[in-house]
Amino acid sequence: MLVFTAFQTTSMVQKSVLDGAKSESNGTFNGDGYVSLGIIYTLLAFGNWIAPVIIMYIGAKWCMVAGAVTYLLFILQFLKPMEWALYLGSCILGFGAAIIWTGQGTFLTQNSNSDTMARNSGIFWALLQFSLLWGNVYSYTTLRGDFTITAEKRMHLFIGLGGACAVGLLCMFLLRTKASFTRDSEMEDLETVTPPSVKETFFKSFKLIRTRTMLLLLFPFIYTGLELTFFSGIYGTCIANNIHFGKDAKGLIGISGIIIGAGEILGGVVFGIFGKWTNRFGKDPFILMGFVVHMLAFYLIFLNIPFDAPYQESQRGTFIESSVILAMVCSFLLGLGDSIYNTQIYSIIGSVYPNDSAPAFAIFKFAQSLAAAICFVYSLKLTLEWQLLILVLTGTIASFSFFKVEWDIYRQNLFGSIH
Template identity: 35%
Template sequence: MLLFFAYMSQEFIQEPLIEAEHAKTGLINPHAGYHSFAILYLFFTISCLLITPIVELITAKWSMVLGFVAYVFFQVGFAYLNSVYLYTTSALLGVGASFLWVGQGKYLTENCTGKTIERNTALTWLIFKVSLLGGGIFLFFMFQNTTIADMVQTGEYKNFVYLFCAISSLGCLNTVFLPQSAHIPDKKEVTFFQTLEATFILMRQPPMLLLSIIFLYTGFSRSFWIAIYPTCIKFTSRLGGNTSKLLAISCIATGIGQILAGALFSVVGKRARLLGKDWICVIACVIHLSTFATICLFFPSDAPLHPTENIGFFEPSVYVAIASSGLLGFGDAVIQTQVYSYLCDGYSEESSHAFALFKFYSAISSTVAFFISKYFTLTGHLVLYGTFSVLSAITAVTAQKMYFHKKQHFLQEKDTTSSKPIKIQIQESGSTISSPVYSFNANVIKQEN
């Protein structure tokens, strides 16, 4: 919560802030914010496939601490904006973020039981998203009587950069004092390359291939609500004279949507399984599709690219903009909590591998989204994301029916006779993966009785 209060507040205004710095000095590319995001997620993508052995070696807790340090180094650079430091620390942050998120997923899995998995994944998401709400409130008062451009002109924004760095550092210190996991699976005597091999084997298996579509969509979804849609609000001048302030309100609305989703599932907990993870994902995708259609109707198509006086099919509305922010946050949180539930349930003994692949696919789509941001109009973005939203809904239903229909989380459970988790087994003769329905090796797929 401490880290992302600071980081997401800065991230939310990153592209408009850099655009204002370009207007002031001309020393940095006006789209350097998008470039930074693309570099970050490119290195994040690569790192997620390679860091699993290191996470296993240094443990989940210290992986998170290592990630925190990278975030602090990145944030410091905004006090003295220049392309070299921005792009270098964006790459460093991509690597650090992979340690943070894979470590967090592993730490969560090692501290859950079958009775607490739904509640704890939702609570994790709830605490995480309180940071977004807090950041939005902070930005609202920050831009109460000024704009991003004014703060860049006076250099006042640097004071907030220093504050954000201090808060992130405090979060890092807090993480150092987290207890070690309550349950750590028995370590197998495997080499670095065998651990990497296990990740790639898992990547090729049908359950993970199905989930990869949902993973890709989570990356597109996050890229849209964290950077592209806020930029649309900032650049749509017909929304009012101080769109910087409106940007902060949008951040608050997104945070409220995320928190409501987390609170809902933390209360509902394991009763959510009666509806099923698949249909919960379908509902979230329908919410997003409706929101995408609304945004397309009320925002000008060139809004992600530059300040514009244009309109969509209808006059831009502040109320529609804020409501859409809330719905984007709500739907995203619902999908993310269900992804965590899928992985903690199905891959409890291979959590670092599974979460690494989740973040790998999510990072790929985020990299694509930010790379095309300076070329795609709003309509192009929405068509792409809407397509993946539909595919994710179909995939969720298919994956649940074929592979994830079990009702138990297996870590720390004594009775596993009703079904078995998906497991990686590395042997001298080769590596295999087994699931409740199928067992796999590189060449053979056979039905088990």
């Protein structure tokens, strides 16, 4: 939680922070937050193909530890922004993020069974998203009150975030080490499975992605990447660039992040407590709920935020009077919808691929991260209304694809292979 307290806060303020550094540098610094995040998610996407092999060698716990080191290095380079350090740090973090995310998914599956997977997914997601609260409270108190982010404010912000990340790294050493390739089943006693070769582990990811079930799941994976980029990087920038919100607009990035986190946590807690409901009623009603929540958020953002706000400060008119309260409501809806989609994806991967969790989660993070990188690229050129249209279309396709997978599972009564 502490590692992602630092990084998720960083990703939300990165564009505005670097724009402030650029304005103070007199042309000596030209780093761009969207480009940096695009690099991170591109390398994260491709790094996920080799992450399962690394997990096989050193285990899920030590993959998470190694990944956390790269997060710390990336955050510390913001203390004195240099273009080469920004982009080199982005490259290193992209690979580190691949092993930490695939490691987390594997660690979760190794410590769950078919009865507890939905519950544990919800608890994991709620704990993860608490990071959005603490980091963004600190961000708000540090950045509010100025139209630009000064070097002094930047130093205060990233000293605190770097410290939180370092403490989180130390806490990871306390995680229990569980032998890889053990499977807990309600039908069998705990047993040790012979580990596959490196070659077998590496190519299993490519084999899985050609199966019908995984091909259908690719659409929800892609959608979560697009909406992740939107709420974690673009929407906060839109709020900060909305001059209608006055001098506190930069600080509102932090408030928005807190409220996004509240939505994420609510979704995680609800599905953690009522995880067994997904076994009884299926996952498709919850995906439908997430779809409705996100479509409402996109419509309200369309009405409330200037279309050119993703890439410049804007006083452009909106369809309704631009409202801070409405913007924060949209933040909550974005977080809640994201939590619903991700908890159900974690749950279905753990249920359908209990013995192939590492390659399955690698595919998930590959598709999600590549979509996130693409979103950062087109956000440099597309105005807000076109970005929202892309989210609406991909969200619709993703939801129907998830429904199809869930209906296939139901028809086979959770027995036999559906891959």
